[in-house]
Amino acid sequence: MRRFAMPIVLLGLFSCEKEVHIHSTNTVSQLVIEGKIEQGAYPVVVLSHSLGYFSGLDSTQTKNNYVHGATITVTDNGYNYDLREYSRDTVGGSIYYYTADSSRQPNRGIPGHNYGLKIVAEGKTYISSTTIPSSHMTLDSIWYKRVLYDGDSNYAELRVRISDPPEKGNFVRYFTKRNREPFYPGLFSTENDDLVNGAPSNITLDRGINRNEKIDYQTYAYFRLKDTVTVKFCGIDRATYNFWRTLDFSFNNNGNPFSSPIVIVGNIPETQGYWGGYSVQYATIIMTD
Template identity: 45%
Template sequence: MRNLLMIIVAAVISLSACEKDITVNLQQQEQSLVVEGKFESNQYPQVVLTRSLGYFSQIDTAALLASFVHKAVVTVSDSVRTMTLRETIVEIPGLGPVFAYTPDTAQPSVFKGKAGNQYTLRITADNKSYEAVTTIPLQNFHLDTIWWRRTRQGDDTLKARLWARITDAATPGNYARYFTRTNKGPFLAGLNSTLDDQVVNGTTFEIPVDAGVDKSKRVDPETNGFFNRGDTVTLKFCNIDKATYTFWRALDFAYSSNGNPFASPTKIMGNVPGAIGYWGGYAVTYKTVIIRK
């Protein structure tokens, strides 16, 4: 492997001697609608709508605020009922207050998510219509228990690793995503936050669970994944459908590969035709453990 790397480096150096400037005229792409919609069990749906930004666009607070889509018509339906979502301001970890579409809970037509049900999201924005379907699946991945183990990270003996025992139903095709909360902080997804049952179908297994990370900040490789002794840790474990799993698995991979020149190109597959993003259902289970000092 080392020899192969040396050959590649040598080739790059030799080719640099005969390089020339090339000007590429990139076409300006039309803005796309970006959808981030979730519907958790026993909760109301939440949908954030923005417009895509150009690859070379300057990203700052003003650009992000200008990207939000206002005055859209957003509805969520099950097989019987339909509720209309209204624009409001919500707090999202890592982003702060943002514009989002949520139901008016004072209205009698609103309903919360229920495991095993299918939900259709419809959006009308900028004279275009979009439709996506998701399912809040049954909890075929069952979170049995969580615990912690001491670990030594360098000279630091105050770190701990979270572990979980999970039982998977015998029916194949189960998917999950997880988040962790430390003390009173926000729930954050792990760097690799998704799980499927291709290998573990129908078994009970134990896995280490990395601490969630704020992906808007630089990750410290020395401490990433560990908790501190004395922390109170809550695991938010979510059964999800295949489309939601595929979206977040690709996004996690793209984030982890950022800056790696040898990483394979990643295509993010959403489930909202004509738009970018996803509409996902989550069947949620919570468990909490206190890591003793």
């Protein structure tokens, strides 16, 4: 049984991709791009400015950190369409993002398609591309196993069986949703087929977590009996995998005085962030007694 977690190594990327070094000092602000297009959905892009390591953070600063008025164009196999800026109110304040104008009925994300991204913001142009994989690791089955921890037998591990295509170089990222919670990524949210290429494999999926909350490292990975759990299992390309792999590693080493500086690997030159395509598969289980 393998646990869904990444080995402690850093990966290189293609020469055209930017490596962003994170230092514990104040640096010149960069554009931060969080962009994705999922199978069956419109693209979503969030633009903001990076903050210095010692910068204070409050709701006003967060609101002012968004980048407005950008021109964003997505290219889908030669067909171009622009994104519009929208906002949504949340408990923590307004969120600003760019997505397609549904009234113009652009194509939603399609596996196998390549998606170009062009952003013109604050006098500069940024270009990237991604693919929604058409061939990727998939979920075959899902189950759970009761776990006894500190005398409590109501904990449960989530386990899945996955299949992998015969060709090497498949990557996934996963999320879990527990009851009415949102989907959260796992603490180590990515996996590749280096060790299981072309073969089925049984693995344990840790519970996805809200990284803004304090983490109990003894029990965070477990669910509870009677939980309804949905897994969101996403095929991604290598660049998207490398971004989240190194970001997960950075998050999990934050505050460790003995760790080396982490290189967050993005695929949009001269920025922090990424543009990624996701194929999507869902599976749900109720953890009965």
